[in-house]
Amino acid sequence: MSIYTNHRKIMLIGPMGAGKTSLGKRLAAQLKWCFVDTDHVICQKTGVDIPTIFHSEGEQGFRKREHEALLSTVQASGDAVVACGGGIILRPENRRLLGAQFLVVFLDTSVPRQLERIRHDRNRPLAQRPDLKEYLIQMREERLAFYEGLADIRLDTDSNRFHLLLQQLHQQVLQWL
Numbered sequence: 001m002s003i004y005t006n007h008r009k010i011m012l013i014g015p016m017g018a019g020k021t022s023l024g025k026r027l028a029a030q031l032k033w034c035f036v037d038t039d040h041v042i043c044q045k046t047g048v049d050i051p052t053i054f055h056s057e058g059e060q061g062f063r064k065r066e067h068e069a070l071l072s073t074v075q076a077s078g079d080a081v082v083a084c085g086g087g088i089i090l091r092p093e094n095r096r097l098l099g100a101q102f103l104v105v106f107l108d109t110s111v112p113r114q115l116e117r118i119r120h121d122r123n124r125p126l127a128q129r130p131d132l133k134e135y136l137i138q139m140r141e142e143r144l145a146f147y148e149g150l151a152d153i154r155l156d157t158d159s160n161r162f163h164l165l166l167q168q169l170h171q172q173v174l175q176w177l
Ligand code: S3P
Pocket: 014, 015, 016, 017, 020, 021, 039, 050, 084, 085, 086, 087, 088, 123, 124, 125, 126
């Protein structure tokens, strides 16, 4: 139970392309809970897309908005599955928020699978670079310990068998609720 609300939150963390949004939406539907995506919260609040925020405010501006989005999400009432942006674990205040209060699920996927899934996506500013593979490897090195340190549940989402992954996620989550 959270000190912020009396409602339950399942926080999905992990790298870009791990399936936080696609699996999270379906998990929320199965549980009959709300679904929230922190990137979507930022877009709703600002009225612009993520690339525009990176372009006008830089990554630091985006991270500030991401923190505010996380804070408002965890303070909101109602049970919710929350898909967090892949970099949300970078800020210590976000890690504190996530860690102590909520069920944290680390959806992990390999760099080759990330590449397959995100290389043509224009909505992820950090993925728009020619050396994407090396950059994803570097991000993984910088972030893996944070994901692992926060996780109550870890699920490898390299498989493209979506329904099987959803079933595994649902089953693991039910053991905690
Ligand atoms: C980011 C991941 C993105 C989004 C932003 C930055 C990151 O979210 O928040 O482009 O730093 O890994 P997804 O993990 O949903 O792609």
